[in-house]
Amino acid sequence: MDKYSVFSARLVEQTEYMASGHRACQGCAEVLALRLVLKALGRDTIVAMSTGCMEIISSPLPLTSWNIPWIHNAFENSSAVVSGCESGMKAMMRKGKLAPKKINFVAMGGDGATADIGMGPLSGALERGHDMIYVCYDNEAYMNTGIQRSSSTPYGASTTTSPAGKASIGQQTRKKNMPQIAVAHNVPYVATACPSFPFDLMEKVKRAAEIPGPAYLHILSVCPTGWRIPPDEAIRYGRLAVDTCMFPLYEVVDGKYRLTYRPNPVLPLKEYLSGQGRYRHLTEKDHEKIESMMKSDYEKIVKLSDEV
Amino acid sequence: MGSGRKGVEVSIAMADAVAQADVDVIAAYPITPQTHIVEHLADIVADGELDAEFVPVDSEHSAMSVCCGSAAVGARTFTSTSSQGLALMSEIFFITAAMRLPVVMALANRSLSSPLSIWNDHSDVMMVRDAGWIHIFIENGQEAYDAIFNSFRIAEDPDVMLPVAVNMDGFILTHMIEPVEYVDNELVKKYIPEFKMKNALHPDCPISMGCFGMPEIYTETQMNREVGVVNSYPVIIKAWEEWGQLTGRHYHPVETYLSDDAEYCIVTMGSFGETAMEVADMLREEGEKVGVVKIRLWRPFPLDEFRKAVLGKKGLIVIDRAISFGGPGGPVASEVRSALYNKKGAPVVVNYVAGLAGRDVSRKDFRNIILEGKKKAESGDTEGFTLYGVRG
Ligand SMILES: Cc1ncc(C[n+]2csc(CCOP(=O)(O)OP(=O)(O)O)c2C)c(N)n1
Ligand code: SF4
Ligand SMILES: [Mg+2]
Numbered sequence: 001m002d003k004y005s006v007f008s009a010r011l012v013e014q015t016e017y018m019a020s021g022h023r024a025c026q027g028c029a030e031v032l033a034l035r036l037v038l039k040a041l042g043r044d045t046i047v048a049m050s051t052g053c054m055e056i057i058s059s060p061l062p063l064t065s066w067n068i069p070w071i072h073n074a075f076e077n078s079s080a081v082v083s084g085c086e087s088g089m090k091a092m093m094r095k096g097k098l099a100p101k102k103i104n105f106v107a108m109g110g111d112g113a114t115a116d117i118g119m120g121p122l123s124g125a126l127e128r129g130h131d132m133i134y135v136c137y138d139n140e141a142y143m144n145t146g147i148q149r150s151s152s153t154p155y156g157a158s159t160t161t162s163p164a165g166k167a168s169i170g171q172q173t174r175k176k177n178m179p180q181i182a183v184a185h186n187v188p189y190v191a192t193a194c195p196s197f198p199f200d201l202m203e204k205v206k207r208a209a210e211i212p213g214p215a216y217l218h219i220l221s222v223c224p225t226g227w228r229i230p231p232d233e234a235i236r237y238g239r240l241a242v243d244t245c246m247f248p249l250y251e252v253v254d255g256k257y258r259l260t261y262r263p264n265p266v267l268p269l270k271e272y273l274s275g276q277g278r279y280r281h282l283t284e285k286d287h288e289k290i291e292s293m294m295k296s297d298y299e300k301i302v303k304l305s306d307e308v
Numbered sequence: 309m310g311s312g313r314k315g316v317e318v319s320i321a322m323a324d325a326v327a328q329a330d331v332d333v334i335a336a337y338p339i340t341p342q343t344h345i346v347e348h349l350a351d352i353v354a355d356g357e358l359d360a361e362f363v364p365v366d367s368e369h370s371a372m373s374v375c376c377g378s379a380a381v382g383a384r385t386f387t388s389t390s391s392q393g394l395a396l397m398s399e400i401f402f403i404t405a406a407m408r409l410p411v412v413m414a415l416a417n418r419s420l421s422s423p424l425s426i427w428n429d430h431s432d433v434m435m436v437r438d439a440g441w442i443h444i445f446i447e448n449g450q451e452a453y454d455a456i457f458n459s460f461r462i463a464e465d466p467d468v469m470l471p472v473a474v475n476m477d478g479f480i481l482t483h484m485i486e487p488v489e490y491v492d493n494e495l496v497k498k499y500i501p502e503f504k505m506k507n508a509l510h511p512d513c514p515i516s517m518g519c520f521g522m523p524e525i526y527t528e529t530q531m532n533r534e535v536g537v538v539n540s541y542p543v544i545i546k547a548w549e550e551w552g553q554l555t556g557r558h559y560h561p562v563e564t565y566l567s568d569d570a571e572y573c574i575v576t577m578g579s580f581g582e583t584a585m586e587v588a589d590m591l592r593e594e595g596e597k598v599g600v601v602k603i604r605l606w607r608p609f610p611l612d613e614f615r616k617a618v619l620g621k622k623g624l625i626v627i628d629r630a631i632s633f634g635g636p637g638g639p640v641a642s643e644v645r646s647a648l649y650n651k652k653g654a655p656v657v658v659n660y661v662a663g664l665a666g667r668d669v670s671r672k673d674f675r676n677i678i679l680e681g682k683k684k685a686e687s688g689d690t691e692g693f694t695l696y697g698v699r700g
Contacts, residue, residue: 044511048377061525064516069509071380072518073403077373080365084333084377084385085509087361091332092383095359097502103511121373124366 012202013039015067022065023057027231029238030054030137030221033195034108037135037219040205041104043068048082050109050118051075053144053223054137075109076118079125079134082107086130104133104209111138111152115176126185126214133208133215136178139223147226151176154246156290157278159226164281174293182216183252189215191251191260196222196238200249200260207251220247228277240272245298250305257304269294309357311492318449318481319344321488322414322474325456327358328496332383335363335374339393340426341478342416346388368393372400372411379409380517382508384460387411390478391418391432398436404471405440406533407518410463410503411471412456413441417578417629418478419665427666428478430578430629433606434639440533442472442540443606445577449486452476454557457491457499461547464503468540475606477579479666495554541608561610562617563602566592570599572682573618573655574674575626577603577640580663584627587674598678603640611647618648621655623685625678627669628661628693637693658684659693673697 017038024031034054038045046069049055055072058065073081086105092098107125109118114136122134141159142148149162149171158170182190189211193201201219208215220241222234229237241247242263249261269291273279282290309324316324323345326334334353336346353362361378365371368389378385389397394415404411419429433443442462446452452474459472476482507515521529544561552558565585567573574584581602591598601617601624603610618624628638636642641659648654658681663669677696684690 043514046381046509046511056520059516059519061519061521061529064519066514066516068514069511070514070516071377071509072516072520073373073376073407074399077370077400080370080373081377081380083363083365083370084335084374084379085381086377087333087335087363087374088378088381088383088385091359091361092381095332097332098382101511120366121370124370127366128363 013042015039015043017043017067018058019065019067023060024053025225025231027224027234029195029234030139030223031057033137033201033219033221036195036198036201037205038068040202041106041209044102045104045106046082046085047071048073048078048085048107050078050113051144052110052113053139054108054110056144075113077121078107078109078113079118080121082132083125083128083130086132105131106133106135108135108137110143111136111140112142112150115152115178116150123185126182126187126216129213131212131214133205133217135217135219137219137221138178139221139226141226143223143226152178155293156282156286158281159278169286170278170281179216179218179252182218183255185214186255187214187216188212188254189251192218192220192247192249194220194238194242194247194249196235197242197249197261204251226278228280229275233275237272237276240267243267244269244272246272246294248298248301250301257301257307259301259305309490311490313487313489315485316449316488317344317483317485318452318476319483320348321449321453322456323348323352324490325453326386327352328491328493329384329456329460329500330358331360331386333361333363333374333378333385334387335365335371335378335385336387336389337365337368337371337393339368339390341418341428341482342388342390342393342414344482345414345416368397369400372397372404375411376400376404376407376409379411380407380509382503382505384464384503385411386413388414388416390416391420394432394436395420401436401441402439403518406529408469408536409471410469412459412463413471413473414456415473415475416478416482417475425665426478428480429664429666430639431631433473433475434630437607437639440470440537441607442470442537442544443475444472445475445604445606446481447579447581447602448481449484449488450557451559452481453488453490454551454555454559457496458547458551458559460500462540462544464500465543466506468536468543470536470540475578480579491555499550499554537608541610544605559604560613561605562613563604564617565600565602567599567601567617569597571597571622572678572685573599573601573621573624574678575601575603575624575640575644577606578629580627580629580669583669583671583674587671587678590671590675591678609643609647614644614647615651618655619651619653623656623658623682625681625685626657626659627677628659629663631661631664631695641693656685656690658690660696661693662696667697
């Protein structure tokens with residue numbers, strides 16, 4: 001964790017912007033990620049959120065878990081909604097209709113909202129250059145609607161619309177590489193994170209907030225319900241994803257890649273795959289195939305990081 | 309821009325009105341026949357004549373989403389679309405009203421695909437009839453210009469807080485050059501002062517917008533919407549009254565022409581109204597006692613005014629510019645029939661659908677429709693609708 005400001009658990013913001021009492025499943029690491037993101041952002045933040053688990057669990061009328069201004073509109077458009085918030089406030093502040101203030105404009109969505117249905121609006125918002133942060137909580141399926149596959153579901157995972165069966169391994173396609181799609185928009189900041197590495201995550205959120213222009217954060221968010229693991233294992237599986245190199249932690253500042261964490265030692269992929277119900281049907285051979293895909297993906301990132 | 313009378317394309321006049329209204333955000337995606345409005349606004353912003361964010365979005369769906377975000381922080385917000393654009397944004401169009409976000413839209417009415425057609429009818433707006441927006445229909449360039457100010461005034465009223473669509477016939481109106489009397493900016497400022505939203509998103513006031521509703525509360529949220537739309541009515545009337553006092557141009561939810569002593573009235577919405585009035589003059593000379601009833605306010609539907617205008621007549625000939633496939637008639641006729649059902653002195657209603665996708669409806673056609681419609685009314689042939697001029 002070199003190059004980082006020193007973090008210790010005690011120095012972390014005490015205020016909770018996401019109140020307890022929400023309706024997330026036990027052990028949900030997606031809501032943990034959300035909580036950490038908000039702690040790093042602080043109070044001067046406006047969040048636009050896509051439909052999905054985090055929206056449903058936090059806002060049953062007439063209750064809300066949100067201690068910051070929050071807007072939900074639809075499934076695919078949080079990036080466009082936040083573009084509107086940012087544009088509106090920018091114009092009003094410039095015209096003297098509103099007192100000037102630095103505000104974090106943050107859009108949030110699941111992997112389905114981001115990599116599938118909301119891809120167009122997200123691409124538009126990144127390209128237009130709004131001063132905003134987009135946070136994707138990637139739990140690798142549409143969990144809110146009952147664990148259906150998304151384009152971010154990894155190869156081999158069994159979901160309710162990519163079920164493993166005699167004629168199918170489960171998800172037959174490779175995980176869409178959202179962070180690199182974001183990088184291709186030439187935005188100043190892109191990073192991956194995982195709440196099992198909370199300081200790394202919060203550091204990246206802060207950096208995203210500081211840098212003017214659009215930033216994209218892709219957060220692996222372990223979902224015990226959908227991954228079919230015990231609720232008390234969510235943090236461990238997040239660590240395993242990173243320590244097996246399945247989910248590398250890196251950031252891309254102005255196009256320059258940097259791994260923010262290099263697992264040492266790298267753990268065998270089997271440890272990550274074998275305990276999860278969604279991968280239960282996989283054979284040794286399948287593991288090998290996934291490992292070779294994973295290696296080639298990881299090596300690309302290492303190469304890009306080593307270039308600098 | 310300057311006040312005074314100008315010969316100007318209706319789209320340009322509308323865009324000028326939006327600039328005079330000092331909007332903060334414009335988010336729109338190009339589609340014929342709306343394009344001239346947003347292109348002109350882009351020019352105005354690029355020339356520094358209007359200090360606003362012009363957000364060149366990736367789609368109409370995003371256009372309306374940006375408008376929602378912008379209105380939610382309390383910024384004055386404008387958009388414009390047509391046809392397929394409206395269909396694509398329809399998901400968010402409904403949400404805008406449900407979240408009580410006072411966006412103003414210029415809706416250049418155009419037919420829906422397929423077959424693809426860029427010409428005018430009302431099938432696009434009828435698709436979103438029940439979204440909870442306020443809908444105003446206009447007939448000419450002056451009304452287009454005026455309606456922008458009226459709409460911001462109505463939308464942003466704290467007792468209303470609803471989006472407003474100004475409906476105008478694509479090409480037939482949008483692309484016409486007409487004389488338009490511009491007002492001065494001082495008058496505009498007086499009529500629509502700076503928008504100060506009570507519950508805008510702001511870190512100093514951490515509210516949640518767009519929460520999720522379980523069955524125990526959903527019905528109440530819809531009642532709230534219904535009450536909101538119905539209660540906008542007196543505000544709309546007042547907004548028009550004040551505009552009348554300031555400019556001498558008076559608008560009403562239902563407008564009539566030669567209808568006082570008429571036995572039969574043509575009912576229209578939009579630019580058909582102007583032709584209908586000319587034809588009424590013609591028919592009067594021939595001794596036919598016909599008049600015209602024009603619906604300007606489509607939502608909230610002006611039930612009382614409409615009834616007042618038509619009860620006691622022998623018959624109404626309602627001309628629709630959209631079909632409800634397999635339904636009992638065009639959308640306007642269905643509304644009219646249900647407004648009159650069980651009412652004493654209710655005229656019989658004959659329905660024509662005409663002018664789909666810009667098919668020209670000439671004065672001669674109007675005359676045919678009225679005379680044939682009258683015969684139908686007299687003979688009791690009043691079921692369903694007739695698709696005027698259809699071949700084969
Ligand atoms: C236009 C539209 N299509 C489908 C849905 C149904 N839907 C709601 S949430 C959701 C899945 C959300 O998945 P993701 O974005 O990955 O978030 P998660 O629940 O996994 O956190 C779906 C399919 C919807 N609300 N709107
Ligand atoms: S389904 Fe998964 S992501 Fe959704 S609340 Fe439960 S654990 Fe969290
Ligand atoms: Mg998901």
